[in-house]
Amino acid sequence: MTNVAVNTYTHSVTYVADNILKSLKDVIRLSGLDPTEFVGDWDLHMRGVQTWLNSGDLQTVKLEIYDPKTDKLIFRWDINISYGWSGGDGNFWTDTEQLKYAIRKAGLVPSEARYRFLLQNKPGRPDVSGWAPGSGRSTEGMVRQSLGTTVEHNGLGASTSYLRRA
Numbered sequence: 001m002t003n004v005a006v007n008t009y010t011h012s013v014t015y016v017a018d019n020i021l022k023s024l025k026d027v028i029r030l031s032g033l034d035p036t037e038f039v040g041d042w043d044l045h046m047r048g049v050q051t052w053l054n055s056g057d058l059q060t061v062k063l064e065i066y067d068p069k070t071d072k073l074i075f076r077w078d079i080n081i082s083y084g085w086s087g088g089d090g091n092f093w094t095d096t097e098q099l100k101y102a103i104r105k106a107g108l109v110p111s112e113a114r115y116r117f118l119l120q121n122k123p124g125r126p127d128v129s130g131w132a133p134g135s136g137r138s139t140e141g142m143v144r145q146s147l148g149t150t151v152e153h154n155g156l157g158a159s160t161s162y163l164r165r166a
Contacts, residue, residue: 057125084155
C-alpha cells in the first residue's frame with residue numbers, strides 16, 4: 001500500500017512541476033519575450049522544482065521580468081506551493097485560461113526586457129546540482145494581483161500571482 005501512495009505522490013509532483021514550468025513558459029512567450037533560454041534550461045529547472053517539491057522544501061517559484069538597463073523589476077510572477085496532498089483519486093487540473101487572461105491584462109513587456117527564474121526554499125533544503133542560493137530584486141513600489149490556485153493534483157497545488165508597478 002505504501003508503494004502505491006509513493007507512486008501517486010511522485011505522479012502529483014511530476015504533474016505539478018511540469019505544469020508550473022509550462023505556465024511560466026507561457027508567461028514568457030505571451031509577455032512578448034523569447035522563451036528559448038528558459039526552455040534550454042528545462043531539465044535544470046525541472047530537477048530543482050521536482051526535488052524540492054518531493055522534499056516539501058519548495059515554497060515559491062518566481063519569474064522576474066526586469067529592465068536590464070536599470071536592473072529594476074517590471075513584473076514578477078510568483079507561484080506559491082501548497083502541500084495539502086492526499087492520496088487517492090483526487091482532482092488534477094491546470095487553469096491555463098485564467099493564466100492567459102492575467103498575462104494579457106498585465107500586458108507586453110519592452111522587447112529589451114530580460115527574465116530570471118528563481119526558487120525559494122525552506123532553510124536546510126537538500127542541495128541540487130546546478131542550483132545555488134541567491135536573492136531576488138526589490139519589489140518596492142509594486143502591488144500584487146492574485147489569480148488563486150492555477151495547478152492542482154490531489155491537494156499538491158500552486159497559487160499564482162504577479163507583481164506590477166503601482
